[in-house]
Amino acid sequence: MTQAELISIFPPQNSIVERILLIGPDLFRRLEGLAVHECRIFLLLTRGTATLSVGNETIRIHAGHFMDLLVWEPITFMAMSDDIAGWCILPNYEFTNEALNDMKPANSESFKNRHSVPRLTLNENEAAVIEAQLSLFRKCLNDTDHFYRSELCQTYFRSFMLEIGNLMLRKGQAEEESDGVVTRQDMIIMGFLKLVWKYYKEEHNIDFYAGRLCVSAKHLSRVVKDKLGKTPYAVIRDELVQQACFLLKDTTMSIQDISAELHFSEMAAFCKFFKKHNSVSPTMFRASAKKAHQSLLTNINQI
The missing domain is CATH 2.60.120.280 (Regulatory protein AraC)
Known part of the structure; x- marks a missing residue:
């Protein structure tokens, strides 16, 4: 569910x-x-x-x-x-x-x-x-x-x-209970996630993460799919989409600036990526978020 x-x-x-x-x-x-x-x-x-x-x-x-x-x-x-x-x-x-x-x-x-x-x-x-x-x-x-x-x-x-x-x-840190020895696959997943959270803005290519982990892109894809139920690209993509949504609500940054912040080759590529995964363009998403914010301010002022 x-x-x-x-x-x-x-x-x-x-x-x-x-x-x-x-x-x-x-x-x-x-x-x-x-x-x-x-x-x-x-x-x-x-x-x-x-x-x-x-x-x-x-x-x-x-x-x-x-x-x-x-x-x-x-x-x-x-x-x-x-x-x-x-x-x-x-x-x-x-x-x-x-x-x-x-x-x-x-x-x-x-x-x-x-x-x-x-x-x-x-x-x-x-x-x-x-x-x-x-x-x-x-x-x-x-x-x-x-x-x-x-x-x-x-x-x-x-x-x-x-x-x-x-x-x-x-x-100090979360307590973990483990059934036994940490497997090689566990180490790959842990390393991959740490790298994604650190580099997802700059590095969108799976080969980068595979190289840093000293495994082939094919092997990394297989391990991530088996353990997380999604591809390495989907993990990176989700981080990009979430950060893009947050930045679009910050009206101090232009869409061009956001595209550069997330290291897309050009604004058109970013807009295409965002619309594919959000069903609306960055401009429409920003306008909707701004309208919702203005509505809230209006309601507050009427009290």
Whole structure:
């Protein structure tokens, strides 16, 4: 199921359509048996145990485990104990980007530098801090008549991410539980992702990443497809699209400047790329974002 499909089976007060879904302890069990894909998931288990299939791994988590499951990893909630309770947040990129305003909380790099599924183990007090943030978030989300519901939800999501980042800084790094030896494929994936997040603006060619990892482009493609379910180019492309959307909302940069920032050979190539993956031109995307912003300002001034 995608985020949109999940939203359709939960009460409307639990979501902002096409933006975010928050599932609290009272509805958490509804996830049992569901297979989720193309979703970024933040998961906090507060009671009981659960067994998940994440990509090619089967893992068991218990109360106090916090997880950040990245968008390309298919996830199945296989089984849950009778006393299960937890929180699950599924934001899309647009909501996350607007809420964080391109801020990268401390946990971002720690969760990226991994070869297996991350599990941050929280003590009772730490879990209580995060759950308090999520409770405030849910209260705001449930108030469907609030005029600034979406904007407030972004604020609470940002607060939640900052609390997680604070815990990550205090703990040093995410705790990982592994079944055994790190394989060569694990090392290739970890190295590839680290390189993409560092060089995606400058390097769009798979050969660059393969060369840095000392493997053939064909082998890299095979490993990435097997582990992540998408091609190396798709991983690079997604980073470019997301950054392009963010920069287009910054009206201080021209489309020509954005094209150069993302190292396209010419503006026409960037425009063609953006329209292919967003169904609208950069100009139309920017105009739509500007209109939405002006509408918000008008509503504020009328109060």
